[in-house]
Amino acid sequence: MSLSIPNLAAGTLLLAVTAYSVAGGVDFGAGIWDLIAGPGERGRRARELIDHAMAPVWEVNNVWLAFAIVVCWTAFPPLFQAVFLNLYPLFTLALIGLILRGAFFAFRHIAENPREHRAADLVFGISSVLTPFFFAACLGAIASGRVTTGPPPSVWEMCISPMSISFGLVSVAATAWSGAVFLVGDARRAAPDLVDYFRSRALWATGILIAVGTVALAAILFERPQLLAAMFTTPALVFVLAVMVLTPAAAILIWRRVFRWYRLLTVAGVGSLVVAWGVAQAPYLLPGRLTIDQAASSQPALILVLAVAAAVVLVVGPAFGLLIYLDQRTGLESPES
Amino acid sequence: MLLDAEPALLPSRILMAFTLGSHILLVPLGVALPTFTLIMEGIGIFRKDATAIKIARRWSVVMAVQFAVGAVTGTILSFEFGILWPKMLGRFGAAFGLGFSIEGLGFFLEAIFISIYLYGWRRLSPRLHFLAGLALPPAGLLGAFGVLAANSWMNTPGGVTIEPNGALDVDVWAALFTRALTYEFWHFTVAIYLTAGFVVAAIYAVAWLRGRRDHYQRLGFAVPFTVAAALAPVEVLVGDLSARALTSDQPAKFAAMEVTWRTQAYNPEVIGGLMDPSGNVHLGIPVPWLDSLLVGYSPTTIIRGLASFAADARPSTVEANLTHLAFDLMVGLGTAAALLTVWYFWTLIRHRRLPDSRWFYRVAALAGVGAYVSVEAGWVTTEVGRQPWIVYGAMRVSDAVTNAPAAFVWTLLATLAVVYVVIAAFFVTLLLRLAARWRREDVATAGGVKAPEEGVPYGPPR
Numbered sequence: 001m002s003l004s005i006p007n008l009a010a011g012t013l014l015l016a017v018t019a020y021s022v023a024g025g026v027d028f029g030a031g032i033w034d035l036i037a038g039p040g041e042r043g044r045r046a047r048e049l050i051d052h053a054m055a056p057v058w059e060v061n062n063v064w065l066a067f068a069i070v071v072c073w074t075a076f077p078p079l080f081q082a083v084f085l086n087l088y089p090l091f092t093l094a095l096i097g098l099i100l101r102g103a104f105f106a107f108r109h110i111a112e113n114p115r116e117h118r119a120a121d122l123v124f125g126i127s128s129v130l131t132p133f134f135f136a137a138c139l140g141a142i143a144s145g146r147v148t149t150g151p152p153p154s155v156w157e158m159c160i161s162p163m164s165i166s167f168g169l170v171s172v173a174a175t176a177w178s179g180a181v182f183l184v185g186d187a188r189r190a191a192p193d194l195v196d197y198f199r200s201r202a203l204w205a206t207g208i209l210i211a212v213g214t215v216a217l218a219a220i221l222f223e224r225p226q227l228l229a230a231m232f233t234t235p236a237l238v239f240v241l242a243v244m245v246l247t248p249a250a251a252i253l254i255w256r257r258v259f260r261w262y263r264l265l266t267v268a269g270v271g272s273l274v275v276a277w278g279v280a281q282a283p284y285l286l287p288g289r290l291t292i293d294q295a296a297s298s299q300p301a302l303i304l305v306l307a308v309a310a311a312v313v314l315v316v317g318p319a320f321g322l323l324i325y326l327d328q329r330t331g332l333e334s335p336e337s
Numbered sequence: 338m339l340l341d342a343e344p345a346l347l348p349s350r351i352l353m354a355f356t357l358g359s360h361i362l363l364v365p366l367g368v369a370l371p372t373f374t375l376i377m378e379g380i381g382i383f384r385k386d387a388t389a390i391k392i393a394r395r396w397s398v399v400m401a402v403q404f405a406v407g408a409v410t411g412t413i414l415s416f417e418f419g420i421l422w423p424k425m426l427g428r429f430g431a432a433f434g435l436g437f438s439i440e441g442l443g444f445f446l447e448a449i450f451i452s453i454y455l456y457g458w459r460r461l462s463p464r465l466h467f468l469a470g471l472a473l474p475p476a477g478l479l480g481a482f483g484v485l486a487a488n489s490w491m492n493t494p495g496g497v498t499i500e501p502n503g504a505l506d507v508d509v510w511a512a513l514f515t516r517a518l519t520y521e522f523w524h525f526t527v528a529i530y531l532t533a534g535f536v537v538a539a540i541y542a543v544a545w546l547r548g549r550r551d552h553y554q555r556l557g558f559a560v561p562f563t564v565a566a567a568l569a570p571v572e573v574l575v576g577d578l579s580a581r582a583l584t585s586d587q588p589a590k591f592a593a594m595e596v597t598w599r600t601q602a603y604n605p606e607v608i609g610g611l612m613d614p615s616g617n618v619h620l621g622i623p624v625p626w627l628d629s630l631l632v633g634y635s636p637t638t639i640i641r642g643l644a645s646f647a648a649d650a651r652p653s654t655v656e657a658n659l660t661h662l663a664f665d666l667m668v669g670l671g672t673a674a675a676l677l678t679v680w681y682f683w684t685l686i687r688h689r690r691l692p693d694s695r696w697f698y699r700v701a702a703l704a705g706v707g708a709y710v711s712v713e714a715g716w717v718t719t720e721v722g723r724q725p726w727i728v729y730g731a732m733r734v735s736d737a738v739t740n741a742p743a744a745f746v747w748t749l750l751a752t753l754a755v756v757y758v759v760i761a762a763f764f765v766t767l768l769l770r771l772a773a774r775w776r777r778e779d780v781a782t783a784g785g786v787k788a789p790e791e792g793v794p795y796g797p798p799r
Binding site for chain 1: 405408409411412413415416418419420423424426427428429430431432433434435437438439440441442444445446448449450452453456457460461472504505506507508509739740741745749752753756759760762763766767770
């Protein structure tokens with residue numbers, strides 16, 4: 001792959017999707033654990049911690065998603081048109097999940113009586129499962145090579161396939177995993193009694209992710225063997241191996257209670273998962289139908305997109321560092337009330 | 338395929354109008370409240386005024402809640418471009434998306450600096466906190482610039498050439514700075530500050546009417562109201578320039594705004610009224626020659642009428658009436674705001690104090706509502722007046738719409754309507770609760786008071 005301008009723009013799009021998967025994934029994962037925390041004192045404590053961990057970044061991850069969408073339609077308009085014409089049911093379900101989640105996470109903070117509160121919890125939890133499922137199902141449908149550049153012959157055939165379903169399941173497992181891992185960290189800061197609670201969940205999630213991941217590989221072999229072959233040749237192989245090494249490595253650290261690097265390894269693992277798919281699919285945006293060069297906008301528009309992406313990295317990076325620094329300092333304060 | 342050419346056109350238009358019309362209500366405070374907050378914080382720092390700091394701190398909380406709600410409704414909009422209008426983005430995404438890419442940068446900056454600003458109240462020195470806050474107004478304006486550049490491009494598309502192979506060649510500079518941006522940017526940016534000023538001041542006008550008349554109330558009223566009042570006459574001028582530019586840039590839109598059917602000189606300015614399909618206007622108050630006079634400073638100025646456009650290249654009768662009434666509403670409210678300015682500055686200069694008449698504060702409270710109404714009216718004018726085009730002269734709305742069945746879009750519309758009610762309920766309840774809590778704290782004696790920004794979205798934890 002050369003460093004041509006269209007390739008750089010495609011890389012930007014992939015990185016934006018990856019950033020959303022990583023940052024949003026931790027958030028969705030927390031929502032999944034909220035859903036299955038169950039009643040009783042322990043469940044209540046777990047939900048409190050999840051609330052505490054999520055409240056400050058409520059909906060801020062949408063920034064990545066909106067950015068990925070804008071990069072897609074500006075840099076690769078035909079891709080944007082094709083995926084939305086073909087996969088609109090999946091995108092719509094993901095969108096509805098996304099906003100129900102945001103709305104009811106907010107709403108449960110102002111719910112007056114326990115019944116309203118429970119209802120809000122339920123909507124929030126269920127949509128935390130559905131949103132990552134449907135977003136990843138879109139990627140699975142794209143990777144399966146079914147998406148055409150014209151209007152679809154059958155939308156349902158387009159949306160429902162072994163690959164879209166298995167990608168969705170991998171995404172749910174991966175978000176549950178990264179959510180639990182980060183909640184281990186939050187518990188260490190704010191609720192030490194819950195560290196083991198989330199430790200065991202993180203380990204279970206690792207096992208499920210490995211199992212579901214294997215199923216997904218089988219689905220790819222069945223539906224699009226070319227993609228599987230590409231995944232096991234360089235450069236995609238590097239990222240596939242990274243997933244296969246990093247996932248158990250993080251689990252071992254958590255199992256052995258070595259509370260260092262485990263979050264970084266998890267982030268790198270989830271990130272590699274997404275990048276592995278993107279790199280294996282290159283140079284195609286729609287496998288077998290639309291390449292990066294075919295879909296790319298004219299050079300000046302791509303350059304503007306790259307300039308904006310560079311500005312995001314240069315300006316937002318340091319600012320984000322400052323924010324994390326301030327957050328950590330607040331976190332170290334003894335609770336006031 | 339179905340015989341009906343564009344089955345989802347009607348629900349798609351309603352859905353887009355509903356979600357954009359909701360999102361636009363968040364824009365004025367989203368972009369301008371940081372500026373007012375910084376002015377207030379500046380007063381607090383340089384005049385060592387603890388009350389001003391307290392107000393700034395409370396406004397920063399409203400800012401964060403607003404931003405969180407806007408992030409949700411804004412994300413929905415970005416998806417709707419794909420779900421509802423995929424063919425428009427597929428054809429013109431490279432040009433239309435330029436502004437939105439820049440808006441993306443603004444969105445990132447706002448998200449991060451709002452958090453820093455909120456966390457920073459306790460963690461940064463006052464001076465450093467103020468400096469960090471200075472990033473917010475330009476970030477908001479950058480976002481507004483991006484969205485307005487994209488909207489202006491839809492009104493006066495430029496900077497694109499279609500190559501022989503059908504590909505779109507884009508000149509970034511020309512596509513970003515289209516003719517309409519010159520007036521759309523100033524007209525809407527001034528509207529943003531004007532509206533935010535009137536809306537914030539309205540809350541303190543109500544407090545005055547309820548009997549609160551201390552330093553806190555005076556500061557909270559005077560700072561935003563003075564800015565808004567100073568801008569109101571400016572907006573009348575900028576609006577006038579915008580309308581006049583439309584006579585050449587989008588004559589069909591202008592004809593709809595003035596319900597002008599036949600091309601003619603000595604064109605009257607019709608106030609109110611409805612046009613029937615054959616071009617006769619009923620119930621309106623025509624002011625002879627005024628339209629021609631306003632456009633060309635001479636009664637002989639010829640105004641192009643709707644009848645001179647092909648029926649499929651001009652707004653329908655219903656759309657023209659909607660455009661006309663929205664335009665009149667906006668102009669009427671804008672003129673009223675300018676009169677309020679005269680009243681305010683007359684008292685301020687003549688008596689060297691804030692007004693103290695109940696009627697003034699009643700009108701000031703209504704100005705907050707009126708400002709929101711005129712933002713909506715202005716938006717209806719420009720969007721409905723552009724019909725039937727999604728990209729003026731280049732692509733019709735009906736050619737851009739999704740292939741999804743109408744029932745699908747109707748269902749999405751119903752779902753979103755319910756979700757928006759939930760979001761609105763959350764937003765209003767939270768603001769009312771915060772207001773009630775702050776009132777209680779102001780009445781109670783000192784001690785045991787929580788920092789305003791605790792426990793709100795983007796704010797530090799409880």
